[in-house]
Structures are given as structure tokens and as C-alpha cells.
Amino acid sequence: MPRLYKLWIALIYLVGLSSLAVLLWVLGSIIVNGLPVIMKYGLDIFTKNIPPPMFLFFGKPEVGLAPAIIGTLMVVGIAILISFPIGLTAGILIAEFRHSKVAKVAEELASTLVEVPTITAGISIYWLLVIPMHNPSALAGGVALSLIMIPYIAIYTAETYKRVPMAIKEGGLALGLKYSTVLFKVIRGLVLPGVVSGVLMALAKGAGEAAPLLFTAGWNDKVTLNPFDQVSTLSVLIYKFGFSSQELWRELSWAASFILVFVIILPLIIISKAMVRKHEI
Amino acid sequence: MKSDYAVVINSLSIKIGNKQVLKNINLKIPKNTVFAIMGPSGSGKSTLLRSINKLWDLYPEVKVSGEIYVDGINVNEIDPHELRKIVGMVFQRPNPFPHMSIYDNVAIGPKLHKLYKKKEELDKIVEWALKKAYLWDEVKDDLKRKASKLSGGQQQRLCIARAIALKPKVLLMDEPTSALDIVSTKRLEENIVELKKDFTIVIVTHNPQQAARISDYVAFIYNGELIEVGPTKEVFTRPKHELTEKYVLGKV
Numbered sequence: 067m068p069r070l071y072k073l074w075i076a077l078i079y080l081v082g083l084s085s086l087a088v089l090l091w092v093l094g095s096i097i098v099n100g101l102p103v104i105m106k107y108g109l110d111i112f113t114k115n116i117p118p119p120m121f122l123f124f125g126k127p128e129v130g131l132a133p134a135i136i137g138t139l140m141v142v143g144i145a146i147l148i149s150f151p152i153g154l155t156a157g158i159l160i161a162e163f164r165h166s167k168v169a170k171v172a173e174e175l176a177s178t179l180v181e182v183p184t185i186t187a188g189i190s191i192y193w194l195l196v197i198p199m200h201n202p203s204a205l206a207g208g209v210a211l212s213l214i215m216i217p218y219i220a221i222y223t224a225e226t227y228k229r230v231p232m233a234i235k236e237g238g239l240a241l242g243l244k245y246s247t248v249l250f251k252v253i254r255g256l257v258l259p260g261v262v263s264g265v266l267m268a269l270a271k272g273a274g275e276a277a278p279l280l281f282t283a284g285w286n287d288k289v290t291l292n293p294f295d296q297v298s299t300l301s302v303l304i305y306k307f308g309f310s311s312q313e314l315w316r317e318l319s320w321a322a323s324f325i326l327v328f329v330i331i332l333p334l335i336i337i338s339k340a341m342v343r344k345h346e347i
Numbered sequence: 348m349k350s351d352y353a354v355v356i357n358s359l360s361i362k363i364g365n366k367q368v369l370k371n372i373n374l375k376i377p378k379n380t381v382f383a384i385m386g387p388s389g390s391g392k393s394t395l396l397r398s399i400n401k402l403w404d405l406y407p408e409v410k411v412s413g414e415i416y417v418d419g420i421n422v423n424e425i426d427p428h429e430l431r432k433i434v435g436m437v438f439q440r441p442n443p444f445p446h447m448s449i450y451d452n453v454a455i456g457p458k459l460h461k462l463y464k465k466k467e468e469l470d471k472i473v474e475w476a477l478k479k480a481y482l483w484d485e486v487k488d489d490l491k492r493k494a495s496k497l498s499g500g501q502q503q504r505l506c507i508a509r510a511i512a513l514k515p516k517v518l519l520m521d522e523p524t525s526a527l528d529i530v531s532t533k534r535l536e537e538n539i540v541e542l543k544k545d546f547t548i549v550i551v552t553h554n555p556q557q558a559a560r561i562s563d564y565v566a567f568i569y570n571g572e573l574i575e576v577g578p579t580k581e582v583f584t585r586p587k588h589e590l591t592e593k594y595v596l597g598k599v
Binding site (some may be wrong): 242 | 361398400402405427428429430432435436438440442443444446447455460461506509510513524580
């Protein structure tokens with residue numbers, strides 16, 4: 067029996083370690099392939115335009131990712147502007163008005179939307195916005211991404227508000243304060259870290275998504291700040307350049323992966339986790 | 348309408364869902380006294396207490412009938428938020444706002460109700476409330492400390508300070524010592540007796556000895572019914588009802 071038990075434990079460790087190994091291998095390959103490209107081109111990566119499709123015919127092209135970096139920030143920025151107010155309201159509704167029908171519907175909707183394949187957000191916004199506007203744009207991309215981010219923010223917000231004990235809320239109510247005052251003023255300091263952490267997780271999720279942007283954000287190898295213009299994003303660039311026959315494009319795809327994972331997504335996730343851990347209720 | 352009683356309760360009945368929790372309760376609570384409501388757990392004491400400040404408003408499954416007057420005002424004819432300004436409450440477990448400082452916990456009521464315009468006025472009321480709650484000496488050097496850093500007894504006294512900072516007429520206390528150790532309980536009981544100079548205290552307790560120690564009047568509630576009510580000395584020395592005698596002797 068003890069021997070069998072030991073075997074069990076060993077097996078569990080093995081499976082656990084191998085999943086960790088896969089993660090490390092993915093991150094490692096991004097570092098090994100991405101970091102040298104960034105070292106090679108230096109700051110240009112962050113400031114120069116993306117080499118255009120026919121770059122081979124144009125002599126020495128600009129080599130950089132600036133349009134994709136700025137495009138990512140624009141699309142995610144637009145998405146958070148839309149998804150934060152909606153997600154926050156939905157989250158508070160789900161947590162604080164649990165017995166109302168609207169809250170139940172909102173909760174079902176949020177938990178379903180999280181599971182929906184993200185490409186469907188792209189296709190629906192394509193029909194809803196891109197076709198009527200005759201052009202993909204940062205705005206359409208942002209709207210598509212917001213569909214992915216709203217349920218994240220709603221679920222995080224709801225969980226955070228649910229964790230505040232009723233006794234604390236009653237403490238505020240017993241002082242003659244309105245329920246809304248208790249929610250938005252008295253316990254604000256208690257829920258803020260949880261809500262912010264949800265926003266950061268939603269940003270990380272949004273920044274990494276390519277599928278909803280394929281039909282909606284378009285492509286641009288030059289920097290633009292106009293939300294009605296097409297933009298490229300890091301995630302879409304990785305998808306487009308990753309399988310290219312051109313060495314230069316494949317290099318840029320790795321560099322974009324490195325920036326996306328190590329400069330944008332991982333820091334967001336780490337800050338988000340740290341915030342929640344520091345402020346356990 | 349002025350009244351000699353801080354709280355008057357007329358034929359109060361409460362149903363939670365389908366369960367009749369309180370049946371036809373009639374009580375008159377004189378001003379500036381400690382009025383204890385005692386009874387075994389589940390007898391409906393806390394339910395009664397929470398109907399005085401209408402904290403049941405939040406729970407649609409709770410149906411309250413009958414009349415309650417606080418300082419001559421029918422609680423159904425006043426905005427519940429205004430009512431709770433004159434009826435403060437201290438809960439069973441200390442529930443300070445853990446993320447706020449000691450100062451903010453006490454100041455938040457007067458501040459959000461905009462009772463004071465100047466910071467000095469607010470400082471004064473915070474000091475007054477903390478002194479009344481016997482907490483001032485222990486915390487005066489560090490009012491910025493988080494409430495969650497205080498001990499259980501200190502937290503409960505902070506909750507008293509928070510409640511009285513609004514200068515209510517009535518202070519409801521729902522088994523305020525049940526989560527505290529003996530030393531903290533003793534201090535809090537002394538505190539309660541002091542507080543009746545300024546407020547009318549209605550305290551729920553499942554401990555008859557506590558009722559005997561601190562109250563001027565006591566009501567005994569059993570199974571949702573008011574069995575006996577009167578001056579504490581009388582109820583404890585010459586109970587009219589057999590059930591009261593048994594309860595006081597610890598036999599129920």
C-alpha cells in the first residue's frame with residue numbers, strides 16, 4: 067500500500083511538473099527567439115513602421131512594430147472605455163440585487179459570454195459595424211474586444227462585491243446611509259482592489275486576443291491615431307507574420323510575441339494578482 | 348407628540364417567510380434606561396430589535412405588522428434613513444469598516460450626513476464619541492490606525508463610538524458581548540451603564556446574568572411571545588411567570 071501511494075504521489079508530481087514545463091517552454095521559446103530580434107533592432111522596434119508587403123523591392127525598409135504597439139493600445143483603450151462602465155454596472159447588479167430577474171439574466175449572460183469563442187465577437191461586429199462603415203477600424207476592433215472584456219469585468223466585480231460581508235454593509239445602513247452610499251462610498255476602499263484587478267485581467271485578456279480583431283481592426287503598417295482608421299495590433303501581427311516565408315517578418319512576429327507577453331500581459335497579470343492578495347478581505 | 352417613552356411597541360408581529368417569529372408584542376421602553384430583552388437563542392429577540400430601526404426593509408421575506416414609535420414618531424411615517432439617524436445600532440460581532448482608520452470609522456456617519464461643515468467640529472465629535480465609548484485613551488495617539496488592527500473588544504467599542512457619533516436617541520445593541528472575552532465583556536458592560544445618561548439603550552442578550560447586571564428593565568421573550576416585562580429587580584426576585592423563573596435560574 068505505501069509503495070502504491072508513493073507511486074501515486076510521484077505520478078501527480080510528474081503531471082504537475084510537465085504542465086509547468088510546457089509553460090516554461092512556451093515562455094522560454096519566446097525569450098530565445100524574441101529577445102535577440104529586439105536587441106538587433108534596438109529602440110527602432112518601438113518607434114519605426116512595419117516593413118510594407120513589397121519591402122524587398124524598396125531597398126532598405128523601416129523595421130519596427132510601432133504601428134502594432136500603438137494599434138494595440140488604441141484598440142484595448144477603446145475596449146476598456148466601453149467595457150468598464152458596462153461591466154462594473156453588471157457586476158454590481160449581479161452581486162447586490164441577486165434576487166432580481168435582471169441580475170439573474172446578467173449573471174447567466176456574463177458566464178455564457180466568457181465561454182463563447184472569441185472569433186464570434188469579431189464576426190458579429192463585422193456585420194454590425196464594419197460593413198455599415200465600409201471599413202475596418204480601431205473603433206470596430208475596440209467594440210469587438212469589449213464584448214470579450216465586459217464579462218471578465220462583470221464577473222470580477224460581482225465576486226468582489228459578494229465577498230464583502232453583509233454585516234459590514236449593515237453597519238453602514240444602521241448609520242442611516244442609503245444603500246447606494248454604502249456601496250459607492252463606505253465599502254469603496256474594500257472593493258477597489260478587486261475591481262481594479264478585474265480591469266487589469268480584462269486588459270491582459272483583450273491585449274492577447276487576435277480572433278475578434280481579424281475582421282474588425284484591419285491592418286496598417288503605418289502609425290495612426292485616428293480611431294476610424296485601420297490599425298494593426300501585436301496579436302494580429304503575430305498571426306499574420308508567424309508563418310511568413312520572409313525571415314524578417316518571422317523575426318518581427320517573435321519580437322511582437324515578446325513585447326505582448328513580457329511587456330504587456332505578464333505585468334498586468336502580476337499586478338492584478340498582487341493587488342488582490344494584498345487586500346484580502 | 349412628546350412621550351416619556353423612548354420606544355413604544357404596539358401589537359408587533361413578524362413573519363419571516365411562513366414562520367411566525369414574533370406574536371403580538373407590546374412594550375414601553377422608558378427614556379435613559381438600559382432595557383434588556385432576554386431569551387433563549389431563536390426566541391425572536393434580535394428580530395424584535397431589528398424592527399425598531401427597520402433594518403428588515405432590505406429583506407423582502409420579512410413581514411412586519413403592528414406599530415412602533417420612537418420618541419413619539421411612528422417609524423412607518425418617517426424616512427428609514429432619518430429613523431436610523433436617531434436609532435443607532437451595535438451588532439453581535441464587531442463590524443467596523445476594516446479598511447478605514449479609527450477616525451474615519453467614527454467620522455463617516457456625521458460626514459456623509461453632512462452634519463458638520465468644519466473639520467474642527469468633526470474632530471470634536473470624534474473625540475467626544477471615542478471618549479463616551481471608553482476608547483479614546485487607548486487610541487488617541489494613533490487615530491489613523493486601521494480599525495482592523497484593533498482587538499475584538501476595542502473594535503466593538505469603536506462600533507459604539509461610530510453609532511453614537513450621530514447622537515441618536517436610542518442605541519440598539521444585539522448581544523454586543525457575545526464575541527468578546529470576559530475582560531472585554533466586563534468593560535463593555537460598565538460602558539453600557541454609563542451610556543444610559545445620554546441615550547436609551549435597548550440590549551438583546553441570551554445571558555440572564557448580564558441582563559441582571561446592567562439593565563433597569565427587562566423583557567423575557569420565549570418562542571416569539573412576550574412572557575414577562577418589568578423592572579429588572581422585580582423580574583429577577585419575584586417573577587410572575589413560572590417560565591421566567593426557570594429561565595432566570597438557567598433551567599430553560
